[in-house]
Amino acid sequence: MKRLRSVEDVMTHAVISVDRGTAFKDIVEVLRMWNVSALPVLAQDGQVVGVVSEADLLLKPQSTDTAHAATAEQLMTRPAVTVTKDATIPTAARLMARRHLKRLPVVDGEGRLVGVVSRGDLLKVFLRPDEDIGAEIRELIMYKLIPHGSAEVHVHVSNGIAYLNGSLPDLAMEDVVVRAAGTVPGVVDVKSDFTAPVSA
Structure with a gap:
């Protein structure tokens, strides 16, 4: 990549x-x-x-x-x-x-x-393949921002727009995740739809 x-x-x-x-x-x-x-x-x-x-x-x-x-x-x-x-x-x-x-x-x-x-x-x-952008966003979120295994984040990128959804351990993290995804080169916009934490 x-x-x-x-x-x-x-x-x-x-x-x-x-x-x-x-x-x-x-x-x-x-x-x-x-x-x-x-x-x-x-x-x-x-x-x-x-x-x-x-x-x-x-x-x-x-x-x-x-x-x-x-x-x-x-x-x-x-x-x-x-x-x-x-x-x-x-x-x-x-x-x-x-x-x-x-x-x-x-x-x-x-x-x-x-x-x-x-x-x-x-x-x-902005000419980067959507697949490369998506892979970098996943790596950033799942390995650097969120403790391993504590969230389920789905990333889909289309025409440079990153769509994020799933569940986070704390919905207060959503803003941090969205801003971090927006820093990935090639991202034009970020749209998110996270749910509340999943009960144990």
Whole structure:
């Protein structure tokens, strides 16, 4: 069962980047060739020091004849907005939404570029098979939340919607179970219908 938990699970590993000294015209050519709207700018050690985008190029200084001789370091936006490879998918999604970004450079613990994640990559979790989602919900509920043998929980997932029913040792746990199921990547919604505890 493929689990999609972190940014590393969905990111694109092959990344196009430029270094600080890349010239204006070369940046334009790379953007055009790879059909992307922005590029990470790297230091010699692979650390992301900025991002140069189409908007950065369009906003280049107009008052000088040397504008087209500008380099990535002069044009880039800094500091770069990045996400670590072990960040959760919701964390990356919130960061993109808050900063109005389509793509994020992904870095390791040292700030070195290891990939890039896009909005489309983050949506991959919603393409998980319902069977995989259901199996992960069952494992989470039956082995991590509820004492073994103390509940009978049935899980059915259809089009990303998780339907939970059965009996719980304490109905007060229903909210916890529902919220936990909702954290499983690929879950669109959770609907529950639990009964009161079964008498001994």
